[in-house]
Structures are given as C-alpha cells and as structure tokens.
Amino acid sequence: MPSLLVIGGTSEIAKATALAFGQDGWSVELLGRNQDNLQKAAAELSVKMGHATILYHAFDVMDGNFSDFWKSQENKPDAVLCSVGLGFDPKHSQYDRSLTEKIYRTNFFSLVSILDVVASSFENRGSGLIVGISSLASEWSRAYNYTYSASKAALTAYLAGLRHKLADKGVRVITVNPGFVKTKMIESLEVPPYLISSPETVARDILMAVKKKKEVIYTPRMWRWIIFILKILPEWILKRLKI
Ligand SMILES: NC(=O)c1ccc[n+]([C@@H]2O[C@H](COP(=O)([O-])OP(=O)(O)OC[C@H]3O[C@@H](n4cnc5c(N)ncnc54)[C@H](OP(=O)(O)O)[C@@H]3O)[C@@H](O)[C@H]2O)c1
Incomplete structure (x- = not known):
C-alpha cells in the first residue's frame, strides 16, 4: 500500500485530499501544528476510511525541526503533500x-526547509512524489493579496526547480494551483460564488494529476484558461478589474 504524509494536515484542502487518496488505497499520515485539530481530523478521516489507522504528529513549520522528525520516521512515505499556507486578510495593511x-516564512522559507529534507531523502532513495500546493495567486498578484502572491510565486519557482533537478532521479514534483476554494482562508474575501470551488474538487484533481503523471495543474481546470486570458490583457484594463 503506498503511503502519503500530509504536511498541513488540518487544512480543508489537505483533509479532502487525504480522504481521496485513502479511498484510492493509500495509507495516510497527518502533520500539523495543533494537536487537538489534528486528532479531530485523523478521527474523521479514519471513520470515512472504514476505521483505518491514521497516525498524526504535531509540528509547527515555523519552529519545528523537520530534519529530526524525518530522521525519526523509520518508514519514509512514498509521497509528501504540502498544504501549509498562511492566507491574507485584505483589511490588514500590506505594509x-x-x-x-x-x-513569507510560513509559505516559503519554512516549506523550503521541509521540502529540501524530503527531496534529498527521496533523491537518495531514487523514488518519491512531492505535491506542493501553491496558488493561482502565484501568477495573479493583486492589491488585496500581493504579499501572499509573492510568497506563492517563490514557492512555485522553487517547485519548478526541484522538478527539473529531480527529473532523472526517480522523484516527481507536482505543483498545484487552486483558484478560489471554499475554506476558512478565503472567508474574508468577497468572491462571486460561481468562482469558488470545493476542497473535494481540488482533491480529485490532485489525485488525477498523480495518476496521469501531470506536473503542473490548475484546479478547477477553467483557471488555466482564465489566467491565460487575464495575463494577455494590457495593464490599463488589469488596473480596472476587481478580481
Ligand atoms: N482556499 C483557497 O482559496 C486557496 C487557493 C489557492 C491556494 N490555497 C492554498 O491551499 C493550501 C491549503 O489551504 P486551505 O484553503 O485548505 O486553508 P486552511 O484550511 O486555512 O489551511 C491552511 C493550513 O496551513 C496550516 N498552517 C499555517 N501555518 C502553519 C504553521 N506555522 N505550522 C503548521 N501548519 C500551519 C494551517 O494549520 P491550522 O489548521 O493549525 O491553522 C492549515 O492546516 C494553502 O497552501 C493555501 O495557500 C488555498
């Protein structure tokens, strides 16, 4: 049975993805910063997966030593999904x-220090799958979110480089770019409902990307084309757009 370690295991997207993988025959382990929320997430997942055992570990990406955690794991997972992310409150000043x-520390520096450990271990083993959740915002920086966008753009560039570096080492790296997803992260944003998808849609698309050996996905898929069109618009139009 292939195994998946989910970093940011209490995220809505992560929980839906863990379930999709679990239902597809993977064993799942969760890592997150809040012991109580993790325990709850693991219990819910276990029930939905027919009372499978779901291990979980408390770990804060801002101050935990991931290298020590990784070394302590006798059986390294086949795949790692990184779903950690700190959103933005448009009411807070970007200054x-x-x-x-x-x-930046949450969305980029701490994740790089984690994924470097995973990548190096997978490279030595000659196999592995890394799935990093970036964002459409990595390509769409707006007044209300540009700090978050910049952190995700850095993560996207890092994942692209890792993918190139590990291409002939038996290690796959997938970049996931969700659009607006109905989770607590976008609660304070005013987004037209027809642009919001569900964590389950993202989860299904991630599993499909793994199976179909895709490397960069936009989820739902319509965002690939929307972003393509938005990026060819002139700046004077972009400045007038609300999204
Ligand atoms: N929702 C969207 O519209 C959207 C769109 C594009 C991309 N994304 C990305 O999708 C991923 C999942 O987000 P989500 O929408 O599912 O929102 P979420 O439920 O708020 O998930 C964010 C996750 O990051 C974890 N986290 C934050 N700081 C952490 C830290 N210092 N140490 C450990 N964990 C930490 C949170 O833990 P706690 O549960 O303890 O807070 C939570 O599990 C994120 O990378 C996000 O940027 C989301």
Missing part, C-alpha cells in the same frame, strides 16, 4: 512588516 515576514 505590516511583521505580517509580511510571517507570510
């Missing part, structure tokens, strides 16, 4: 230095 640093 807030400490918030900006927190977003």
Whole structure:
C-alpha cells in the first residue's frame, strides 16, 4: 500500500485530499501544528476510511525541526503533500512588516526547509512524489493579496526547480494551483460564488494529476484558461478589474 504524509494536515484542502487518496488505497499520515485539530481530523478521516489507522504528529513549520522528525520516521512515505499556507486578510495593511515576514516564512522559507529534507531523502532513495500546493495567486498578484502572491510565486519557482533537478532521479514534483476554494482562508474575501470551488474538487484533481503523471495543474481546470486570458490583457484594463 503506498503511503502519503500530509504536511498541513488540518487544512480543508489537505483533509479532502487525504480522504481521496485513502479511498484510492493509500495509507495516510497527518502533520500539523495543533494537536487537538489534528486528532479531530485523523478521527474523521479514519471513520470515512472504514476505521483505518491514521497516525498524526504535531509540528509547527515555523519552529519545528523537520530534519529530526524525518530522521525519526523509520518508514519514509512514498509521497509528501504540502498544504501549509498562511492566507491574507485584505483589511490588514500590506505594509505590516511583521505580517509580511510571517507570510513569507510560513509559505516559503519554512516549506523550503521541509521540502529540501524530503527531496534529498527521496533523491537518495531514487523514488518519491512531492505535491506542493501553491496558488493561482502565484501568477495573479493583486492589491488585496500581493504579499501572499509573492510568497506563492517563490514557492512555485522553487517547485519548478526541484522538478527539473529531480527529473532523472526517480522523484516527481507536482505543483498545484487552486483558484478560489471554499475554506476558512478565503472567508474574508468577497468572491462571486460561481468562482469558488470545493476542497473535494481540488482533491480529485490532485489525485488525477498523480495518476496521469501531470506536473503542473490548475484546479478547477477553467483557471488555466482564465489566467491565460487575464495575463494577455494590457495593464490599463488589469488596473480596472476587481478580481
Ligand atoms: N482556499 C483557497 O482559496 C486557496 C487557493 C489557492 C491556494 N490555497 C492554498 O491551499 C493550501 C491549503 O489551504 P486551505 O484553503 O485548505 O486553508 P486552511 O484550511 O486555512 O489551511 C491552511 C493550513 O496551513 C496550516 N498552517 C499555517 N501555518 C502553519 C504553521 N506555522 N505550522 C503548521 N501548519 C500551519 C494551517 O494549520 P491550522 O489548521 O493549525 O491553522 C492549515 O492546516 C494553502 O497552501 C493555501 O495557500 C488555498
């Protein structure tokens, strides 16, 4: 049975993806910063997966030592999904230095320090799958979210480089770019309902990407074309757009 370690295991998208993989015959393990929420997520997942055992570990990506955690794992997973992310509150000033640093540290620096450990281990083993959840925002930086966008753009570039580096080492790297997804992360945003998808849709698309050996996905798929069109519009039109 292939195994999946989910980093950011209490995220809505992560929970839906863990379930999709579990129902597809994978064993699943969760990593997250809040012990109580993790326990709840693991219990819910276990019930939905026919009372399968779901291990979980408390780990805060901002101050945990991932290398120590990884070394402590006797059986390394076949795949790692990284779903950690710190969103943005449009009401907060983007000029807030400490918030900006927190977003960059959470969404980029801490994830790089984790994925470097995973990538190096998978490279030595000669096999493995890394799935990183970036965002459509990595390609669509707007007034209300540009700090978050910049952190995701950095993550996307990092994942692309890792994919290139590990291409002939038996290790696959998938970049996932969700559009707006109905989770607590976008609660404070005013988004037209028809642009919002569900965590289950993202989960299904991630599993499909793994099976079909895709490398970069937009989920739902319509975003690939929407972003393509938006990017060819002139700046004077972009400045007038609300999204
Ligand atoms: N929702 C969207 O519209 C959307 C769109 C594009 C991309 N994404 C990306 O999708 C991923 C999942 O987000 P989501 O929508 O499912 O939102 P979410 O439920 O808020 O998930 C965010 C996850 O990151 C975890 N996290 C934040 N800081 C952490 C830290 N220091 N240490 C460990 N874990 C930490 C959170 O843990 P806690 O549960 O403890 O807070 C939570 O599990 C994120 O990378 C996000 O950027 C979301």
